[in-house]
Amino acid sequence: MVKKKTTNFKKQVKWFWGVVLGAFFMLIMIFLFASWGLLGPLPTFEELENPENNLATEIISSDGKTLGKYAAENRTPIKFKDLPDNIVNALVATEDERFYEHSGIDFRGTARAVLKPGSGGASTITQQLARMLFTGKKSRNKIKRVFQKVKEWVVATKLERQYTKQEIIAMYLNKYDFLNQAVGIRSAARIYFGKEPQELAVQESAMLVGMLKNSSYYNPLRREELVTNRRNVVLKQMHRNAFISLQEKDSLQQLDLGLNIHKEGHSDGSATYFRSHLQKVMRKWVQNNLKPNGEEYNIFRDGLKIYVTIDSRMQQYAEEAVNEHMSNLQSYFFAEQKRNRTAPFYDLDKAEINRTLNRAKVNSDRYKRLKIAGKSTKEIDAIFKKKTKMSVFSYKGDIDTIMSPNDSIRYYKYFLRSGLLSIEPQTGHIKAWVGGVNNKHFKYDAVAQQKRQVGSTFKPFVYATAINQLKLSPCNEFPNVLYTIPKGKYGIPEEWTPENSDKKYGGMLTLKDGLAGSVNTMSARLIDMVSPENVARLATSAGISSDIKANPSIALGAVDLSLIEMVSAYATFANKGLRVAPMILTRIEDKNGTVLQEFTPETKEVLSEESSYVVLDLLKGVTESGSGVRLRLPWKKAGYITGHPYKFTNPIAGKTGTTQNQSDGWFMGIVPNLATGVWTGGEDRATHFAGIAKGQGATMSLPSWALYMQKCYADETLNISAEDFEKPSNLSININCEEASEEQKETVEEDTDF
Numbered sequence: 001m002v003k004k005k006t007t008n009f010k011k012q013v014k015w016f017w018g019v020v021l022g023a024f025f026m027l028i029m030i031f032l033f034a035s036w037g038l039l040g041p042l043p044t045f046e047e048l049e050n051p052e053n054n055l056a057t058e059i060i061s062s063d064g065k066t067l068g069k070y071a072a073e074n075r076t077p078i079k080f081k082d083l084p085d086n087i088v089n090a091l092v093a094t095e096d097e098r099f100y101e102h103s104g105i106d107f108r109g110t111a112r113a114v115l116k117p118g119s120g121g122a123s124t125i126t127q128q129l130a131r132m133l134f135t136g137k138k139s140r141n142k143i144k145r146v147f148q149k150v151k152e153w154v155v156a157t158k159l160e161r162q163y164t165k166q167e168i169i170a171m172y173l174n175k176y177d178f179l180n181q182a183v184g185i186r187s188a189a190r191i192y193f194g195k196e197p198q199e200l201a202v203q204e205s206a207m208l209v210g211m212l213k214n215s216s217y218y219n220p221l222r223r224e225e226l227v228t229n230r231r232n233v234v235l236k237q238m239h240r241n242a243f244i245s246l247q248e249k250d251s252l253q254q255l256d257l258g259l260n261i262h263k264e265g266h267s268d269g270s271a272t273y274f275r276s277h278l279q280k281v282m283r284k285w286v287q288n289n290l291k292p293n294g295e296e297y298n299i300f301r302d303g304l305k306i307y308v309t310i311d312s313r314m315q316q317y318a319e320e321a322v323n324e325h326m327s328n329l330q331s332y333f334f335a336e337q338k339r340n341r342t343a344p345f346y347d348l349d350k351a352e353i354n355r356t357l358n359r360a361k362v363n364s365d366r367y368k369r370l371k372i373a374g375k376s377t378k379e380i381d382a383i384f385k386k387k388t389k390m391s392v393f394s395y396k397g398d399i400d401t402i403m404s405p406n407d408s409i410r411y412y413k414y415f416l417r418s419g420l421l422s423i424e425p426q427t428g429h430i431k432a433w434v435g436g437v438n439n440k441h442f443k444y445d446a447v448a449q450q451k452r453q454v455g456s457t458f459k460p461f462v463y464a465t466a467i468n469q470l471k472l473s474p475c476n477e478f479p480n481v482l483y484t485i486p487k488g489k490y491g492i493p494e495e496w497t498p499e500n501s502d503k504k505y506g507g508m509l510t511l512k513d514g515l516a517g518s519v520n521t522m523s524a525r526l527i528d529m530v531s532p533e534n535v536a537r538l539a540t541s542a543g544i545s546s547d548i549k550a551n552p553s554i555a556l557g558a559v560d561l562s563l564i565e566m567v568s569a570y571a572t573f574a575n576k577g578l579r580v581a582p583m584i585l586t587r588i589e590d591k592n593g594t595v596l597q598e599f600t601p602e603t604k605e606v607l608s609e610e611s612s613y614v615v616l617d618l619l620k621g622v623t624e625s626g627s628g629v630r631l632r633l634p635w636k637k638a639g640y641i642t643g644h645p646y647k648f649t650n651p652i653a654g655k656t657g658t659t660q661n662q663s664d665g666w667f668m669g670i671v672p673n674l675a676t677g678v679w680t681g682g683e684d685r686a687t688h689f690a691g692i693a694k695g696q697g698a699t700m701s702l703p704s705w706a707l708y709m710q711k712c713y714a715d716e717t718l719n720i721s722a723e724d725f726e727k728p729s730n731l732s733i734n735i736n737c738e739e740a741s742e743e744q745k746e747t748v749e750e751d752t753d754f
Contacts, residue, residue, distance in 0.1 A: 055303025055591055056187070057282075059275060062429070062586070065312035066190070068275045070282070070299045075183040077174040077303070080166040084198050087185070087205035088169060089243040094209050094234045096125040097241060100165060104156035123152070129172045130155035178208065179215040181263065192220060194260040202244065203252045206234040220257055228257055271315050273435025273445045278308065278584060285588070289596060303591030309429035309583050313718060317711035318420050318432035322678075325704040326418050326437050327395035329680070332694060333416055344414040345686040347661060356684055360409045393441035412441070417683055419446025419563050420704055422676040425571035428580035428601045430564075431674070432708075446679055451546060451560040455657030455697070456518040457666045457677075458557035461539040461569070463515055463618055466526045467733070468611040469534065474512040474618050475737035480505050483524040485552050490532050496552050498524050510737055515618045516626030518656070520556055527555035541606045543568035543579055557657060563679050570668050571675035573615050573653065574725070577607030609728045616725050617735045619653035619670065627656040627698045628667070631706055646706040650722035656702060662688045662695025667702040669709070672721040678704045 056071030069076065080088075092099045104126040123131070130152045159168060178188035185208065189197045193204050200208070210230035211218045220227045232253045239249040263269065279299070286297045297304060337343035345353055361367055361384060370380045384405040391398045392408060393415070403411070415437070422432040435445035444450060466472050482505065484497040498520040505521070514522030527535055532550040539548060544565045548554060564582060572579040581602040588596045607615075622628045631648045650671065657666035663685040668677045678701035682688055689695030712720045 054183075054301045056183075057299045057302065057304040057306060059271075059278065059306050059308055061308060061310050061312040061315070062431075063311050063313060067271045067308070067310060067312060067315070068269050069187075070275075070279060071181075071183075075174065076186045077184060078170070078186050078197060080170040082196075082198055083170065083173065083185070084200055084205065086202045086243075087173070087197065087200060087209065089241070090202075090205050090209040090234050090238055091125070091169065091173070091212070093237040093241040093243055095128070095212060099125055104160040105153050124156065125172055126156040126159050126168055127152045129168060129175065130159060132172070132175045176212060177215060178211055179219055180221060191262055192259055194262045201258075202238075202248070203231065203235070203255050204258065206238065206252070207231040207257055210234045220259055221261070224257060231257070268440075270312060270319065271310055271433060272439035273447060274308075274310060274315075274430075274433035274584070276439070276443075277433070277435075277445060277448050278306070281584065282306065285597075297590075304596075305589040305591075305593075307586045307588070309424075309427075309431065309586060310433060311431045311718070313715055314422060314432040314712060315434075317715070318422060318434045318708050321707035321711060322418050322420050322434050322704050323395070323437060324707055326416065326680070329694075329700065329703075330395060330416055333689065334414065336690060336694075337414060340690070344410075344682070345684065346688060346690060348686045352686075356686070357406070357409055357413070360413070361406065364405070364409065366405055393438055395437075413683060413687060415442070415683075416680060416687070416700075417442060417444075417446055418678065418680040418701070418704060419450070420676065420678045420708065421447050421563050421567045422674060422708070423567050423571045423582060424673060425574040425580065425670075425675050426673065428568075428571070428583045429586075430582055430584050432676075433584075444683075447563045449562075450679075451562045452664045452679060452681060453557060453659040454559060454561050454566060455557040455659040455664060455666060457566060457655050457657035457668050457697075458539070458554060458559060458561075459515060459518065459523050460573070460615055460619060460655055461542065462523050462526050462530075462535050462555050463511065464573070464607060464611060464615045465530045465535045465538045466511075467614050468538070468607050469530050471733060472511060473734045474614060474621070475510050475734055477508040477510050478514070478522060478525055480507055480509045480519065480521055483521045483528070485524065485528050489528075490551055492551055496524070498553075498556055512618055512621045512737060513625075515655075516621040516624070518627060523555040524552065527552055538606065539569060541579070541604065542572040543581070557659070563677050566666075566668060567675055567677040570670055570677065572606050573612050573619070574670045574672060574675050575612075576609040576726075576728075577605060577612035579604045579606045610731055610733060613725060613728050613731065614733050614735060616653045616670070619655055620651055622656070623648075623652045623654045623669075627696070628652070628654040628669075628702065630698060630702065646710065648706070648709070651724040653725070654702075654705075656697035658692070658696040658698075661685070662690075662692060662700075665695065665697035665700030667697050667705050669702075669705045671709075672723060672725050674712070674720055676705055676708065678702070680704070 054071070054075060056069040056076050058069055058076050059067045061067050066076075102124060104124060133155075163171070173185040175184065177183045178185075178192075180191060182188040182191040185197050188208050188211075189195050189200055189204075192208070193200065195204075207220065207227060207230075210227065210233065211220070213230065217223070218227050218230050235244065235249050235252050238244045239246055244252070282299050286299065290296060333344075340346065342348060342350075342353060345356070348356065367380060367384075370383060375383070387402050387404045387407075389400070389402055390405075390408060391400050392403070392411060393399075417436055418434075419436060420432065420434040421430065423430050433447055435447045435449075436442040480500075482497050482499070484495055485492065487493065487495045500520050501518070509517075509519060509522060511522070513519070532552055532554055535554060536548040536550040544561060546559070546561050546565060548559055568579075568582045581604075583599060583601055585599045587598040590596055623631050631646050631652060631654070653670040655666075655668045657668075658664070664679065664681040666677070666679050668675075670676075680697075680700035689700075693699065709720070712718055713722065
């Protein structure tokens with residue numbers, strides 16, 4: 001009997017050790033199978049060395065600020081040295097307390113998780129990184145999950161051999177998706193708190209680490225209370241691991257989340273229109289600049305760094321100025337339209353209005369999507385008539401409302417549009433680019449895409465041609481009488497006799513008075529003196545790339561041009577007659593910091609230094625006694641503006657422009673080291689103010705320029721010049737009209753008597 005019990009005991013011992021050794025052997029075999037790739041492919045050495053990431057391309061301003069990104073995933077990696085201690089401590093305390101003690105697998109944590117379910121996860125930071133990089137999301141199938149876990153262990157041990165602990169932490173935080181377009185810790189810090197990671201406070205770092213458990217569940221934009229509680233758990237863990245004191249924990253847990261949301265979508269943030277334009281430029285660049293292996297760079301995945309000429313401060317001031325003025329101007333336009341039976345249009349009958357609205361419908365994204373989906377015209381029309389929930393633009397913030405797509409099209413037609421561009425004449429660097437009032441709702445870029453009639457802002461090119469060719473002085477006088485260019489001359493089909501806008505004639509006018517008052521008879525006389533061909537040639541040489549038909553009417557600005565063309569050409573006057581082509585790029589680097597290309601300006605001599613200076617002197621007259629004088633003096637008849645809001649005392653060369661029916665309002669303003677232009681108008685030329693008081697360039701566009709320049713001058717770090725333009729040492733043309741001799745005036749009258 002005893003012998004039988006002994007035999008059974010021995011058998012039980014053998015079975016026990018057999019099971020243990022068998023399980024151990026099976027575990028070893030599973031690890032071997034996993035390491036051999038029999039449980040699924042494992043990363044190669046090269047993949048471990050360079051784990052594939054979708055790295056966002058970063059757009060960096062001239063003053064070193066990130067303007068935005070192009071990204072499949074909005075990830076911009078940073079190194080461990082750029083992480084604050086508090087986020088590293090929060091991570092280790094919460095996710096892997098023995099991180100610095102193990103080699104990728106925490107066997108104590110694993111045993112605890114097996115023996116005591118619910119006591120905490122067994123995955124180390126390294127294992128979580130392995131899953132994010134190579135093994136994918138957790139499988140819901142328990143058997144598959146076991147094999148997946150084994151693969152994570154194998155990859156984790158390989159990662160530990162390949163990288164330092166610090167590198168693993170950096171890779172983990174750079175890889176994690178914090179939701180709301182925040183992929184990686186740098187994007188998360190910027191989007192949720194408007195900070196760089198090293199600027200994060202302890203409680204802010206704790207919130208981000210708390211999201212690592214499940215960012216979809218712990219989403220601060222949707223579950224603030226839940227996220228606050230989770231953050232407090234992280235703070236508790238930091239205290240438990242002696243990273244913060246009890247007093248710090250208690251005080252920090254009382255704080256709210258302190259979110260400061262800075263979205264980084266394509267329509268969010270700063271310089272949105274510029275970034276859209278730059279993206280088109282970069283698409284062409286990658287086609288002509290291939291990787292060493294012959295492939296094209298991917299601006300959404302390859303982590304390029306694009307250094308641009310935009311100054312983030314000036315860009316901010318420009319956007320603020322346009323928004324401030326346009327919100328004010330829009331309120332007056334809305335008020336006027338209450339009295340307009342065909343609002344928001346003038347000069348159109350019912351049939352023309354319907355065609356305009358239908359054209360907008362057909363060009364809309366909604367219509368195109370429905371067409372692609374196979375909807376018939378009848379079905380689409382029914383959809384456009386049906387009311388639906390939507391968010392529409394207003395200057396006080398988007399409005400959630402219910403309206404039909406047809407009504408929304410008409411709603412948006414009420415809004416005036418505007419663009420602002422600022423160029424440094426000496427370098428060609430574009431410093432600020434505002435293509436519209438809101439990129440989310442108004443995609444069309446008023447800087448580069450749009451071309452509108454420029455009106456009187458084209459007249460300086462007529463004067464410049466006359467001064468450059470004939471050496472005319474601002475003091476030269478001409479009779480203010482109707483001037484006719486006969487039929488057939490320059491190929492015109494009918495004789496051309498432009499009238500002055502104020503219908504006033506008589507007496508003599510100097511060139512300076514003629515440009516300051518935007519006198520049409522003077523412009524007609526001058527273009528006939530030098531020929532439309534020569535004016536068009538000079539304007540083209542100065543930077544206008546659009547085709548200019550060389551007929552006399554261009555003297556009054558009867559030509560459609562873009563804002564970037566106009567500002568670039570005006571910058572030539574400020575740069576002593578030397579044109580510098582506009583630049584938006586300074587250099588491009590790859591993700592490792594290797595310079596792929598550096599950009600240099602293209603220059604071309606257009607005018608003599610003397611002629612350019614004389615043109616600037618004429619343009620200064622516009623802001624001293626002409627339509628731009630409101631930059632300096634109080635006025636009472638400026639429509640919606642009264643008082644003396646700008647108070648500029650420094651020399652400013654400028655020109656206003658207003659087209660027929662007040663469809664377009666322009667202002668071009670130059671100081672020695674900055675040329676800036678503003679356009680304002682409706683999407684359709686039939687959308688405009690009824691009268692000239694509010695519809696002229698001096699009212700529609702000049703205020704945006706003035707507000708922008710006020711902000712620039714207030715920021716002394718920008719060094720915007722308040723000095724006068726540099727006078728040429730060899731100036732032979734008289735610009736002091738008070739000293740102009742009667743003999744000179746008579747000579748000019750004799751020489752130019754047509």
